[in-house]
Amino acid sequence: MSSSVVDLVVHGPPGSAPPVMADAFLAGLAECGADERSFRLVPRGDDPGVHAMELLIERPGDGAVISTCTPVFLQAPLLRGMSLTHRRLTPLARLVTDHFFLVARADAPWPDAGAFVADLPRRTTRTGGYFLGGINHLLGLAIADGTGADVEFVVTASEPAVWTALIEGRIDWGCGVAAEILPHVEAGTLRVIAVLSAERQQPFPEIPTLAEAGVPVTFHLWRGLMGPPALTGAQQAHWHEVARAVTQTKAWKGYLDRNGQRDGFLPGSGFSDFLDSEWAWYRRHLGQAGLLPTANG
Known part of the structure; x- marks a missing residue:
């Protein structure tokens, strides 16, 4: 590993759910010891999703930075017509629903x-x-x-x-x-x-x-980890294993139980494919609501 300190970017502000997940991830990591480097939280929640993505895109190939992520990584680019989307980054793992x-x-x-x-x-x-x-x-x-x-x-x-x-x-x-x-x-x-x-x-x-x-409105939210672009296969495999180990800890399972969440672990290409299907879903529904500025592919 090229750095002894890893930046865990938190894409939501204090009082929102991403910092809660980030704290639980670090607690699980301390329990399982799957990565012995030091981790520091890097708040990037002033513009949720966008500021985190902008930090990641500036650190290509860096195995010492990851970010929490949720559907705002899809919604913000669609709503703003951004060229920076999840496809330019490295989806690492979906963790929970x-x-x-x-x-x-x-x-x-x-x-x-x-x-x-x-x-x-x-x-x-x-x-x-x-x-x-x-x-x-x-x-x-x-x-x-x-x-x-x-x-x-x-x-x-x-x-x-x-x-x-x-x-x-x-x-x-x-x-x-x-x-x-x-x-x-x-x-x-x-x-x-x-x-x-x-x-x-x-x-x-x-x-x-x-x-x-009598009103069957349902919705499930996913939460996961995103990496910077151009990670090597070995770097990606490392994060997949770290995430897998964290999700097996008592600390992580306690986080899920307290917050009524379920395990949704899906690493690598499976997560990437899932995000592409989610992109299509949000593009369709945001378009139906008349909220897209331009056609998004």
Whole structure:
């Protein structure tokens, strides 16, 4: 290995899910010892996904830098017509699949998913996310369509700012993963109303799916690792093995259990093929929403 220190780039801001995953990855690495180099976290969450990709593209062939990644690595290039996409980098491994939950303030007028679905068409409500075309936006559009409701989408400064806006009453409901909403649910400021999955999920197994209330909106989010361009086969194989070892640790499995996530390990070319299929899905749905600036290939 060419460097004794590895940069683990974190592509989301404090209070979002990527730093939680990065901490869990380092805890798992400390447990399994699959890479004996020192690791340091490099925050690049001011422009989620984009700043991380820009750092990676500047370090071709560097085996001492990797980044957390989620669908924003696809959404941002599509929405902005960027030439920098995942195809110019090195997809290393998908690690987990995640689930979204529909949440409201603890004092919201909806005791359950049925009440939410029944009430939503009666008045305009507000939901939010940190950019148009993000998952929060697409889910908001799908829930509005499924309920026949008028839903206003409020753009916030960041993903964590969604929950601040909800707590302060500037939006009425939101969609988020457990890693983002758990601190607020445990603090008693937010309440989970439904899960956006085909079946009930941890860490809220008692919460019904939105489909049980008659609105079958579902979405699964992936999380993984991205490398810089031009990594050698040996460098890629090293990261595949490191990621595999981390996902077998107690620390990593504890992270999955706490946040209601599932193992989704898929290394190398399998991950690359998966990302290409995801690119096509986002291109289609963002296009249908009228959000693409130009045709993207």
